Amino acid sequence: MSFYPRFISIEGIDGAGKSTHIAALTERLAAGGAKVLNTREPGGTELAERLRELVLHSGMDGLTEALLVFAGRRDHLQRVIEPALAAGQTVLCDRFTDATFAYQGAGRGMDLQVLATLEQWVQQGPRGLLRQPDLTIWFDLPPATAAQRRAAAREADRFEQQDLDFFERVRAGYAARAAAAPARFARIDASGTVDEVAAQLRAVMEARGC
Numbered sequence: 647m648s649f650y651p652r653f654i655s656i657e658g659i660d661g662a663g664k665s666t667h668i669a670a671l672t673e674r675l676a677a678g679g680a681k682v683l684n685t686r687e688p689g690g691t692e693l694a695e696r697l698r699e700l701v702l703h704s705g706m707d708g709l710t711e712a713l714l715v716f717a718g719r720r721d722h723l724q725r726v727i728e729p730a731l732a733a734g735q736t737v738l739c740d741r742f743t744d745a746t747f748a749y750q751g752a753g754r755g756m757d758l759q760v761l762a763t764l765e766q767w768v769q770q771g772p773r774g775l776l777r778q779p780d781l782t783i784w785f786d787l788p789p790a791t792a793a794q795r796r797a798a799a800r801e802a803d804r805f806e807q808q809d810l811d812f813f814e815r816v817r818a819g820y821a822a823r824a825a826a827a828p829a830r831f832a833r834i835d836a837s838g839t840v841d842e843v844a845a846q847l848r849a850v851m852e853a854r855g856c
């Protein structure tokens with residue numbers, strides 16, 4: 647059974663093309679009558695944006711990264727995401743917890759059970775339910791292609807400086823999360839042209855009634 651998704655996350659390895667399509671996705675949702683809140687992780691609140699700066703630019707191990715992104719997520723959920731959902735808004739979030747399982751879990755080798763415990767603690771929603779996106783759009787791209795696109799676009803942060811093996815593991819981490827939650831995940835083959843990727847995205851949204 648499918649239902650109108652109000653909490654939507656966008657995922658993929660760095661350079662997969664998420665940012666390129668978020669504005670059009672926002673417009674589509676708004677044209678359908680949704681009041682859209684655009685946000686991102688790490689980040690989304692003043693505190694979480696400060697943690698983002700540390701995670702992206704200061705040296706630390708995988709556990710420290712995970713603790714900081716989950717601390718930021720807690721603040722983000724409490725101050726921004728839960729109030730927006732309670733007010734009937736649609737939340738469009740550039741990355742959420744699947745990124746932690748992919749980057750800190752698969753990429754850095756953090757124990758997935760530890761991440762699952764942190765996820766349970768941090769994402770307790772109303773009535774004790776685990777807060778998860780209703781829909782996760784995964785832009786899937788081979789790491790070599792993503793690296794070429796990034797190189798042409800901008801200066802690399804701590805994650806973007808990682809080698810192709812790291813991004814192969816991160817990609818596999820996303821694939822594992824998608825396999826574990828097939829109803830929530832929609833995979834987009836991001837290797838085509840911008841127009842081809844946009845057409846896939848439209849098809850995903852149509853299939854979800856958006």
Ligand SMILES: Nc1ncnc2c1ncn2[C@@H]1O[C@H](COP(=O)(O)OP(=O)(O)OP(=O)(O)O)[C@@H](O)[C@H]1O
Nearest residue numbers: 660661662663664665666795796799838839840843
């Ligand atoms: N389908 C495409 N074909 C070729 N280039 C693309 C395509 N989609 C995006 N790009 C380009 O690739 C670069 C990375 O795209 P974008 O910034 O949208 O990725 P991203 O997933 O948001 O990355 P990050 O998560 O690291 O911020 C940009 O220069 C963008 O113009």
Ligand SMILES: Cc1cn([C@H]2C[C@H](O)[C@@H](COP(=O)(O)O)O2)c(=O)[nH]c1=O
Nearest residue numbers: 660687688715741742745746749750805
């Ligand atoms: C949420 C989250 C993110 N990351 C990493 C993934 C990216 O390399 C950066 C964010 O950069 P973007 O350009 O905004 O996509 O942070 C992570 O390692 N763990 C997380 O939970």
